[in-house]
Amino acid sequence: MRKERYFINLILILLAVSAIFPLEMKALLPCECLEDRILELRNPPMEGEDVLLLQERLRELGFYSGRLDEIYDVEVARAVAEFQTENRLEPNGIVGVMTWDVLGEGILPVNRSGKSKAPKGELSIVINTYKRTLTLYADGKPFKTYPVAVGKPSTKSPVGEWAIIHKSKDWGGGFGTRWLGLNVPWGIYGIHGTNKPWSIGRAASHGCIRMHNSHVEELFNWVPLKTRVKIIGERLPIKVNRVLRPGQTGLSVMQLQDNLLKIGIDSGYRDARYGPTTERAVQELEAQFALKIDGIADWNVLYLLELPGEK
Numbered sequence: 001m002r003k004e005r006y007f008i009n010l011i012l013i014l015l016a017v018s019a020i021f022p023l024e025m026k027a028l029l030p031c032e033c034l035e036d037r038i039l040e041l042r043n044p045p046m047e048g049e050d051v052l053l054l055q056e057r058l059r060e061l062g063f064y065s066g067r068l069d070e071i072y073d074v075e076v077a078r079a080v081a082e083f084q085t086e087n088r089l090e091p092n093g094i095v096g097v098m099t100w101d102v103l104g105e106g107i108l109p110v111n112r113s114g115k116s117k118a119p120k121g122e123l124s125i126v127i128n129t130y131k132r133t134l135t136l137y138a139d140g141k142p143f144k145t146y147p148v149a150v151g152k153p154s155t156k157s158p159v160g161e162w163a164i165i166h167k168s169k170d171w172g173g174g175f176g177t178r179w180l181g182l183n184v185p186w187g188i189y190g191i192h193g194t195n196k197p198w199s200i201g202r203a204a205s206h207g208c209i210r211m212h213n214s215h216v217e218e219l220f221n222w223v224p225l226k227t228r229v230k231i232i233g234e235r236l237p238i239k240v241n242r243v244l245r246p247g248q249t250g251l252s253v254m255q256l257q258d259n260l261l262k263i264g265i266d267s268g269y270r271d272a273r274y275g276p277t278t279e280r281a282v283q284e285l286e287a288q289f290a291l292k293i294d295g296i297a298d299w300n301v302l303y304l305l306e307l308p309g310e311k
Helices: 002-020 049-060 074-086 097-103 213-222 251-262 276-288 299-304
Strands: 123-128 133-138 141-147 160-169 178-182 190-192 203-205 228-232
Touching: 049 074, 049 097, 074 097, 133 213, 178 213, 190 213, 251 276, 276 299
Parallel strands: 123 228
Antiparallel strands: 123 133, 133 141, 160 178, 160 228, 178 190
């Protein structure tokens, strides 16, 4: 019940935010890892990244030799039925929770560090979407690095500087055995396990960070709430065509933070939140150019930061 209430509250928040910032929310999707899609023969056929992951895994196991085309057709269904027969599952050609789980059996995670004792000091996390790695830092020094799966090109992981605000266990399915929720203001994103361990090392998720279950269980035990999480990756710049004020959130605020940092003014964490640190950074810029010092990113501030585009 706790996890259901958590997601209900988050969805209500998302609806409220989308009403305030509809343009920024338009192209953004929250992590859709809530449950595995059941794959079966349909007309028209089912398509998607999960079908591709299925095809690749069946090929690895020797049950499928067809095209990797993301289409769930008769040939894929036949391969699924053969796999189910081999593993004493009902050979119905339907990929449900049990079939997904069995497909992931026998995959051993890559351990890039032999360290197993808990780290000491202040912990932080850096996720590199280019290298597809998650590195845990202790007092600013790398402690252990794990392979991860990151968001695919159409649903990229949220680049920025976040914090862990929720921890939960044993959700199963697409979430694996652990969930570490992040405070991304425009969607539901987190670090979690998976029942598709063969997807680790790929850009394959809906934006969340996937880990092997044994790895995320270890991380879960070590990191407390409020642990900082920096996600490195590509984020296309945007233009800002409205005045920004303290208390607002969204990609426009993150772009403001980025551009302040570019000219040497520290705006705090790149967390898409117009908080006290960002407000003080704007005040510093206003003071430098003899503007009214109110901490509001008005048109004068936006033009100085080269943020506005064509209206």
